[in-house]
Amino acid sequence: MAKTLKAWYGGTFDPxxxxxxxxxxxxxxxxGLTKVVIMPNNVPPHRPQPEASSSQRKAMIEVAIQGNPLFELDDRELQRAKPSFTVDTVEALRKEQGGAQPLGFIIGQDSLLSFQSWHRYADILTCCHLLVTRRPGYSLTMPDTQQQRWLEQHLAADIAELHTLPAGKIFLADTPLLPVSATAIRQRLHQGQPCDDLLPAPVMDYIIRHGLYRR
Known part of the structure; x- marks a missing residue:
């Protein structure tokens, strides 16, 4: 039976x-993904620590994806007290899923541009494909010719490769450019400004009920 691509999506999600x-x-x-597993991290190594607690960020994800069959939640990284390095996570996923299962890890274009600064970045592609969403204001080309050459060497020739090869490809998706960031949302909430158009209503309700992102 043919294996189809399974995808994970990591981040702080604050909110x-x-x-x-x-x-x-x-x-x-x-x-052609039928399931995306959202995996919030606990101690992000490359950015300031989240304002909301691990349990609060988990709860906001749960209410955001409730009733949406595409998404499910994996909270394994929230159980870690040490920094959440992507390579550790994808190595664990590869061990769980077996060597032949195609695996994808979703990142934004901003993360791709800095990807070669990530801990053991080269090992990540031995475990999974990178599925890249566009982000407003970020270049579609890498910072220098060497990194651009690396990107072009790994680009998926077609979508079928993502479902047949277990790892090693980078797919640049044509996704909507939404000028929304968690940082901007937190700043607006600190100032008492509305954010109803930026995040799902159940998430906004949770933020209000629990008094999050106030200053």
Whole structure:
């Protein structure tokens, strides 16, 4: 029986918003994903620590994806007290899923541009494909010719490769450019400004009920 691509989507999700959800829905439709596993991290190594607690971020994801059959939640990284390095996670997923199963890890274009600064970045592609969503304001080419050459060497020639090869390809998706960021949402909430158009209503309700992102 043919194996189809399974995909994971990591991040801080502080809070989860439409800029997370809608591009992933678009990439799922574009390449034929039936399930995307959202995996919030606990201690992100490359950015400031989240304002909301692990349990609060998990709860916001749960209410955001409730009733959406595309998404499910994997909270394994929230159980870690140490920094969440992507390579550790994808190596664990590869061991669980077996050597032949095609695996994908969804990142934004901003993350791709800095990907070669990630811990053991080269090992990540031995475990999974990178599925890249577009982000407003970020270049579609890498910072220098050497990194651009690396990108072109790994680009998927067609979508079928993502479903037949277990790992090693990079797919640049044509996803909607949504000018939404968790940082901007937190800033607006700190200032008491509305954010109803930027994130699902159940997430906004949770933020209000629990008094999150106030200053």
């Amino acid at each position: 989860i918003h439409y800029g997370h959800i809608k591009p992933v829905e678009a990439i799922a439709q574009q390449i």
